[in-house]
Amino acid sequence: MRQEIAKILSNEEISKDIYKMEIECGLAQEAKPGQFIEITVPPFFLRRPISISEIKENTIVIIYKILGEGTKKMTEMSGDLDIFGPLGHGFEIENKDHVVLVGGGVGVPPLFQTAKEYLKNGTNVDVVLGFNDKETIFYEEEFKALGCHVYIATMDGSYGSKGTVINAIEDNQIKTDFVCSCGPLPMLKAVQNTFEAGYISLEARMACGMGACMGCVVKDQEGHSLRVCKDGPVFPIGKVVL
């Protein structure tokens, strides 16, 4: 984990209100799939947590959606970037013949490096991605180019299966005993109710991002407190009360 002044190599819109930023940084050498970085966005005091989507030798890629003032400001940034990370526990890459990666909206990005790592291990990777509509889809072709089978769901039915990722899983009769998932809470609840094994990655409002402030606490089944930023954001399916 380190703080560094990294360099923005590119920062471009890839879908409606969705941006891809390529960052040259030393922490690329330590990063694991599912981990995240904290980004300083002047003039805001609190850093913004964003997942690491792809890891290359000296660069990482992040994909972010304009949500409020901070992410809006990020779309104008170029040159130096003050970052801190890699943070949290990412996706464990287990020995599996087949894995299904289930992502929704800006939960899709951390699954990209996860897919790369599973494919490197010889695992067959199915990817199920959920979006609101056709306009907001991103990374379908990128996952296909890696060698994944990709299935899309849109809430309005304008592309792929109509409804949620669970509808796409049913429509395409996708069977598995192991999933890795990241996305909005209702989607993660549905994934946790449908599958028995694998991992989910949670989002929480964060302040320190490194386990000190207890601002991101969730409870496990026994009532113990877990910090999303430090004990997660990735947890085994069934561990956390959603």
Ligand SMILES: Cc1cc2nc3c(=O)[nH]c(=O)nc-3n(C[C@H](O)[C@H](O)[C@H](O)COP(=O)(O)OP(=O)(O)OC[C@H]3O[C@@H](n4cnc5c(N)ncnc54)[C@H](O)[C@@H]3O)c2cc1C
């Ligand atoms: C571990 C983790 C990974 C994430 N990965 C991604 C990603 O890959 N791509 C992406 O687009 N978004 C991601 N997010 C969500 C992203 O952090 C928020 O969208 C962003 O912080 C919003 O900032 P803002 O200034 O635009 O919004 P504002 O609402 O103006 O933010 C105000 C404050 O609330 C915090 N905040 C607001 N929404 C969230 C949120 N959903 N989660 C955490 N803090 C929030 C901000 O950090 C800021 O401190 C991730 C969040 C977490 C916790």
Ligand code: FES
């Ligand atoms: S954000 Fe401070 S403990 Fe998680």
